Amino acid sequence: xxxxxxxxxxxIEHGRPPVLLPGHDxxxxxxxxxxxxxxxxxxxxxxxxxxxxxxxxxxxxMAVAYLLYRGVGIWGVNIPIAWAFAIxxxxxxxxxxxxxTLISAILLLLKQTWRSSINRFAEAMTLFAVMCAGMxxxxxxxxxxxxxxxxxxxxxxTMWPNFRSPLVWDVFAVSTYFTISLLFWxxxxxxxxxxxxxxxxxPVAKKIYGMLAFGWRGSARHWSRFQSGYLLLAxxxxxxxxxxxxxxxxxxxxxxxxxxxxSIYPPYFVSGAIFSGFAMVVVLAIPIRKFYGLEDLVTxxxxxxxxxxxxxxGTLVTFTYITETFLSWYGTDQIGKYWIWNRAHGPYQIxxxxxxxxxxxxxxxxxxxxxxxxxxxxxxxxxxILIGMWIERVMIVVITLNTTHLPSxxxxxxxxxxxxxxxxxxxGFFTCAFLLFVRLVPMIPIFEMRELVHETTEEVKLR
Amino acid sequence: MSSTLYxxxxxxxxxxxxxxxxxxAYAEGYRKMDAYSPMPVHDLDRxxxxxxxxxxxxxxxxxxxxxxxxxxxxWWINTIAYPxxxxxxxxxxxxxxxxxxxxxxxxxxxxAAFVGMLALNGLPMPYHxxxxxxxxSFVTRDKFFLCIEATDPRFDRVETAEFLQALxxxxxxxxxx
Numbered sequence: 214x215x216x217x218x219x220x221x222x223x224x225i226e227h228g229r230p231p232v233l234l235p236g237h238d239x240x241x242x243x244x245x246x247x248x249x250x251x252x253x254x255x256x257x258x259x260x261x262x263x264x265x266x267x268x269x270x271x272x273x274x275m276a277v278a279y280l281l282y283r284g285v286g287i288w289g290v291n292i293p294i295a296w297a298f299a300i301x302x303x304x305x306x307x308x309x310x311x312x313x314t315l316i317s318a319i320l321l322l323l324k325q326t327w328r329s330s331i332n333r334f335a336e337a338m339t340l341f342a343v344m345c346a347g348m349x350x351x352x353x354x355x356x357x358x359x360x361x362x363x364x365x366x367x368x369x370x371t372m373w374p375n376f377r378s379p380l381v382w383d384v385f386a387v388s389t390y391f392t393i394s395l396l397f398w399x400x401x402x403x404x405x406x407x408x409x410x411x412x413x414x415x416p417v418a419k420k421i422y423g424m425l426a427f428g429w430r431g432s433a434r435h436w437s438r439f440q441s442g443y444l445l446l447a448x449x450x451x452x453x454x455x456x457x458x459x460x461x462x463x464x465x466x467x468x469x470x471x472x473x474x475x476s477i478y479p480p481y482f483v484s485g486a487i488f489s490g491f492a493m494v495v496v497l498a499i500p501i502r503k504f505y506g507l508e509d510l511v512t513x514x515x516x517x518x519x520x521x522x523x524x525x526x527g528t529l530v531t532f533t534y535i536t537e538t539f540l541s542w543y544g545t546d547q548i549g550k551y552w553i554w555n556r557a558h559g560p561y562q563i564x565x566x567x568x569x570x571x572x573x574x575x576x577x578x579x580x581x582x583x584x585x586x587x588x589x590x591x592x593x594x595x596x597x598i599l600i601g602m603w604i605e606r607v608m609i610v611v612i613t614l615n616t617t618h619l620p621s622x623x624x625x626x627x628x629x630x631x632x633x634x635x636x637x638x639x640x641g642f643f644t645c646a647f648l649l650f651v652r653l654v655p656m657i658p659i660f661e662m663r664e665l666v667h668e669t670t671e672e673v674k675l676r
Numbered sequence: 677m678s679s680t681l682y683x684x685x686x687x688x689x690x691x692x693x694x695x696x697x698x699x700x701a702y703a704e705g706y707r708k709m710d711a712y713s714p715m716p717v718h719d720l721d722r723x724x725x726x727x728x729x730x731x732x733x734x735x736x737x738x739x740x741x742x743x744x745x746x747x748x749x750x751w752w753i754n755t756i757a758y759p760x761x762x763x764x765x766x767x768x769x770x771x772x773x774x775x776x777x778x779x780x781x782x783x784x785x786x787x788a789a790f791v792g793m794l795a796l797n798g799l800p801m802p803y804h805x806x807x808x809x810x811x812x813s814f815v816t817r818d819k820f821f822l823c824i825e826a827t828d829p830r831f832d833r834v835e836t837a838e839f840l841q842a843l844x845x846x847x848x849x850x851x852x853x
Contacts, residue, residue: 238818239817239818240817243714243817365753371757373753373754373757375762376753376754376773376776377760377765377769382776382779385780386779389780389782392783392786392787393783396786396789397786399790400790400793404714404816407816410816411814411815411816411817412816427799427801428803428804429816430804430812431713431815431816432710432797433698433712433713433717433721433726434721434726434729435799436716436717436720437716438729438793438797439716439793440716441732441793442790445735446786446789449735449739452778453779453782456775456778456779460775460779663714663715664715664716667715
C-alpha cells in the first residue's frame with residue numbers, strides 16, 4: 214500500500230521541518246507508540262528518575278504528616294505574610310497546567326496539525342500539575358480533613374459558602390478545570406487503549422486495557438459521536454482555560470493590597486501561565502523524544518512552535534511588568550509608589566532582579582533561531598523560564614504582603630525547611646505520576662497520528 | 677460454534693476503499709451494517725445513512741442545566757438560606773455569582789458531552805459479536821472493515837458475500853454470533 218506511506222516528498226512544507234518524518238504508515242505509528250507501553254524495555258533512566266521522584270514523595274509524606282500533627286505554624290507564614298509558599302506554588306503549578314489544555318483544545322479548534330504528537334502528554338502534564346496545585350490550598354486550610362466545607366451542601370451546621378469570595382470561585386474553577394481536563398484526556402485515550410487491548414500479549418494487560426477501552430470497536434457511528442463530543446469538549450475547555458487563571462488572579466485583584474488591586478491581573482496571569490506551561494512541555498518533551506527515540510513523531514517543528522509560544526507570552530509578561538511599574542509611578546497612590554520602589558530597593562530586591570533577569574532577559578535568547586534549533590539550549594532556557602516564573606510568584610505574593618498599608622505591620626517571610634520539603638515533594642509527585650503515565654498509557658495519541666499519516670498522504674496526492 | 681451468523685465482514689486497506697464500499701452497499705439497499713476504522717474517516721458516518729448525532733443537543737441541555745442550577749443555588753444561598761452582609765453590598769449581588777455560574781455551565785456541559793457520547797454509543801459494552809471475527813483486532817491498528825449484518829432484510833449468505841467480493845476487499849469472512 215504505497216499510497217498510505219509518508220514519503221520524502223512530504224518532508225518540506227513551506228520550507229519548515231515536518232510534523233511527521235517520512236517512512237510511516239498506519240501500522241508503523243501504531244506499533245511504534247504501542248510498543249513503548251507493551252513490549253519495549255523500560256530504559257534505565259526511567260527507574261533512576263522514578264526512584265528520585267519517590268524519594269521526594271517520601272519527603273512530601275513526612276512534611277504532610279508533620280503538618281497535620283503540628284499545624285501550619287511549621288511553615289514560615291505569619292501575619293502579615295500569611296500566604297506564602299502555599300499560594301506561590303499553587304499559582305505556579307496551575308499555571309504550568311495551562312499549556313496542556315491550550316495545546317489540546319485551542320490548537321484543535323484552530324486546526325493546527327502539529328498539536329497531535331504532543332497533546333496527550335501535555336494534557337497528562339496538566340492533570341498532574343493541577344493535582345500538585347490542589348495540594349497547597351488544601352494543606353493550608355489548617356484542617357484539611359474538612360475541605361468539603363468549601364462546597365455548598367446541606368449540613369447540620371446550616372452554613373453555606375459565601376459566593377462573593379474569590380476563594381470560593383477558586384474551588385469551583387480548579388475542580389471544574391481538573392474534571393474537564395480529565396474527561397477530555399480520557400476520551401482521546403479510549404481508542405488508544407483499545408489498540409493496546411488488541412495488541413497486548415500479556416493476558417492481564419489485555420484484560421486491564423480491555424476494561425479501560427469500554428469495548429471500543431471503531432464503528433463509524435461511534436467515531437461520529439466521538440468527534441462531536443471531542444470538539445465540544447475542546448470548545449468548552451477553551452474559555453475554561455482562560456477563566457481558571459483569571460479566577461486565580463481574582464484571589465489577588467479583588468483584595469485591596471497595593472500592587473494586587475489591578476485590572477491588568479487576569480491577562481497578566483494567563484500569559485504567565487501559558488509561558489511557564491510551554492516551558493514545562495519542552496522540558497518534558499526533549500528528554501522523552503530522546504530516550505524513547507521519538508524524534509520522527511515529536512519533531513523540531515514542535516519544539517520550534519513551543520519556543521515561539523514562549524516568545525509571545527514572555528513578551529506579554531515583560532509588557533505587563535512595564536505597565537504596572539509605569540502606572541504605580543504615574544498614579545497618585547503613595548503606598549503603590551512605595552510598593553514598586555520597595556521591589557527594587559527593599560529587603561526582597563534580589564527576588565525582583567532575579568525575576569527580571571530570568572523572565573524578561575534570558576528568554577530573549579529564543580529570538581535566535583539557532584537557540585530554538587538546539588535541544589540543549591532550548592531545554593536550558595525552558596528550565597530558566599520555569600524557575601523565573603516561580604520567582605515571579607514569590608515577588609507578587611511576598612513583596613506585596615511585606616509592605617501593607619500600615620508601616621507598623623511590615624514583615625519578613627523566610628521559608629522553613631517544611632516549606633521547601635512540601636514544594637520539593639510535589640515536584641517528586643509530578644515526576645512519578647508523569648513517569649507512570651509514560652510507562653502505562655500511549656503518550657502520543659495513536660489514532661490522531663493515523664489521521665496525520667492519512668492527511669499527509671492526501672496532500673501529496675493533490676499536488 | 678453455532679450456525680447463527682452475525683454478519684459478513686469485508687476487510688480493506690485504506691479509508692478511500694472503505695468509503696466507496698460503504699457507499700456502494702448503501703446504494704445496493706443494505707441498511708443494517710456498520711463500518712469500522714482505526715481512526716475517524718471523513719463522511720463514513722454519512723455513507724451509512726447517519727445524518728447527525730445527538731451529542732451536541734445533550735451537551736447544550738447539560739450546559740443550561742448546570743448554569744441555571746448554579747445561579748439559582750447561589751441566589752438562594754446568599755439571599756435566603758445564609759445572607760451575609762459583605763461591605764454593604766446587595767444580597768443579590770449578581771456580578772459575583774458569574775464566575776461560579778460559568779464554571780458550572782462548563783462542568784455540566786462537559787460531563788454531558790462525555791457521558792452522552794458514551795451512552796449514545798452504547799458503551800461500555802464488554803462483549804460484541806463483531807469481536808468474534810479473527811482478524812477484527814486489526815481494526816485498532818491499520819485495517820478497515822465493513823460488516824453487513826444478518827438481520828438486514830436484503831441479507832443473503834451467498835449473494836451478500838458475492839456482493840462484498842465484488843468490492844475488491846482483502847478478504848470476506850463470516851462473523852459467528
